[in-house]
Amino acid sequence: MRGPHNIWRLVQTLATFERTGANRFVLEAMEAPASVRVAARILGWPFKWLGEKGDESRPPVTRALTALGPAYIKFGQILSTRPDVVGADLAEQLRVLQDKLPPFPIEVAKATVAEELGQPADALFSEFSEPIAAASIAQVHKARIAATGEQVAVKVLRPNVERKFRKDIDAFYFAASTIEILAPFSRRLRPTDVIAHFDSVVTGELDLRIETSAAAEYAANTEADPGFQVPRVVWPLSGKRVLTLGWAEGVALGDNAALDAAGHDRRALGERVLSMFLRHALRDGYFHADMHQGNMKVAPNGDILVFDFGIMGRIDEYTRRVYAEILYGFIRRDYQRVAEVHFEAGYVPADRDVDEFAQALRSVGEPIFGMDASHISMARLLAYLFEVTERFGMATRTELILLQRTMVVVEGVSRSLNPSINIWEVAKPVVEEYIKENIGPKAVVRDLLRTVQVLSRFGPRLPDMAEAALIRSSNPAPESDPPSALKPALWMGLGAGAASAAIGLALLI
Structure with missing residues (x-):
């Protein structure tokens, strides 16, 4: 749909980016030529008064996206998982985007429940609270199932959210195709493909049956993991616009004072968060790709509770084996083997020199291993690794980019709980276990x-x-x-x- 709405939305977007000062950051991230940057400033200035100012306490790009509304906020959050597209600095700025919005009335939520589940909300739930959390796509209510007395969390989509997102996604497609025509340098970033990726992710989040299924699969994969819990899916009380999970009672993982007061061992929690993430990625090939403190609690018995399954990552078995061998090679500081794995997997073109590649990998690994334990970072290692492999002609692999981005978040959570955590000591047994079971006789x-x-x-x-x-x-x-x-x-x-x-x-x- 390339009608007046798309053109007007594009003008609003450009004006808001100019008014907030975000244009400069975006054009730098896209490595736009100086002439294009000057032209963009000149063209954007007359429309500056049409744009939103946003919260001036925030960085320019996050301020602009927040001012433009829920679809733009969600787009920024998803772009934060693609540093290969927007660059590491902008991805880091986007990662802190929050999509907390004013809640919609409880009566509207109950009406959605009744329409989706076929019975009045008051008949299904003996208790149904005011919203306890509200985001761009849905909000959450604390409730109690009338038939069983079980306490649950009920997630309900915002009214008309599908139509509103669809309008902005159409405008995004229009903007992407316009950018590709007017700014040929941008084609290497594949703007239309990026929008298509965003479209597929949001389409999944707008159908809560997909998130319900993700939660059920994740719970089945992890049910035997000690010290780790996923809330139970209540299938009869879930549908396209409503998701019901068992209530996750516990202390927020980001509240260190409350964790200490409850007597929880933060050192053990930090190690468990990291080791569980790696185990799920390697063993199952299916991992929670949004493991920040806001999506985790600590139960009274010390178990880590994880919720919100809107963004999940999946890696096929062959890629998991390659990834494990690469990590294991770095842990053993066997750079020649790491190089050989890249060539065997076809990640690096066969016409490149394997010994030169091994030498480049050594320049990545050795400085990191020379650091103090509190500064060793697997996320930094993966970021450096991608830089080197790109120089040697390795094509971007989206699933590994998402894995690396999640690793950054997980490491941050682990260090917030235990600043002296040694990432390699925690990772080594997990990787060795996987190697033993999956790469051998x-x-x-x-x-x-x-x-x-x-x-x-x-x-x-x-x-x-x-x-x-x-x-x-x-x-x-x-x-x-x-x-x-x-x-x-x-x-x-x-x-x-x-x-x-x-x-x-x-x-x-």
């Missing part, structure tokens, strides 16, 4: 078994397909070469036999 046997399981699905058809392929391949006439549809069958048959033989040999060994 046991992993080889498990992978081969999986391969046989996949091939076995073709079991009834394999003999005939393999026979036909072998007969055709034995005919030297060019016109009777194995058809493309039969060649895979030949290789599957041979592959199944080879895999079975390999598994037998491995088991014997």
Whole structure:
């Protein structure tokens, strides 16, 4: 939709960015040529009076986005996970964006509950509090289920939030395409792709069934983790616009005085936050990607409680193995192996020199290992690593960028609880455990078994397909070469036999 609304919203955006002084920071982050920066200032100045001033106590960019409204705030929060797009400095500024907004009336929330769940809120809940937290997309109420007496948290979407976000997202697409046309230098940042990523994330957050599913999956993955809890999902009282979870009772993880007063061991809590994050990322490939203090509490028994599952990260199994080997190589200071892993994974082009790359990696690792324990940072290591790999031609990998950004947050939480925490000492056993289980003889046997399981699905058809392929391949006439549809069958048959033989040999060994 490229109508007057989009044009007017673009003018409002430019005017607000100019009035708050955010234009300069954004253009610097995009590495705009000096001529473009001057032109932007000249073009923006006449419309400056149309823009919002915002809270002048905040940095320019966060002030501008906050003044422009919920969709812009959410966009800034998501951009904070993409330092590869906006740069490290701007990403850090955006990370502190808060989307606390005035709550909407409790009557509206109850009406949404009734419409979504098919019964009046007062029939479903014996207690239903005023809002205890209100953000750009939804607000939370403390309630009690009438049938069971269980205390729960009920998250309810804001009224008409889908339509409001959709209008601004359309304007974002219009702005991105306009920028790509008028400022060709910006194309390397792929503005339209960035908006598409934002669109997909917000679309997920606007359907609370997706967050409900995320909470349930995360809870299933972590239910056996000692000292860690995820609130129970109440499926019958959840839907597209309503999410109900068990109530998380505890002390806010960011309140050190209250933690000390309650007798909790902050040193142990700091180590557990970090080790659990790494374990979930490596073991499960599914991690909470917004683990700041506001989304965690400490239960009376000392368990860490995590909530708000709107932003989750996922890493496939192969990438987890590569990531673990890279971390393990750095922990052992085996830079040659770290370099080889990058080449084996295809992250760095094969025409680059592996020894030069290993030397560059040493320049990343050694200064960090020479630091005092309180200054050693895995997040800093990953940031430096991405800089080096980019110089050697490694393409941006979004899932690792999100992992690195979350690591920055998690390290910050851990250090706020225990300033002297040694990141490597906490990470080493987690990484070693993963390496032992997933990169060794046991992993080889498990992978081969999986391969046989996949091939076995073709079991009834394999003999005939393999026979036909072998007969055709034995005919030297060019016109009777194995058809493309039969060649895979030949290789599957041979592959199944080879895999079975390999598994037998491995088991014997």
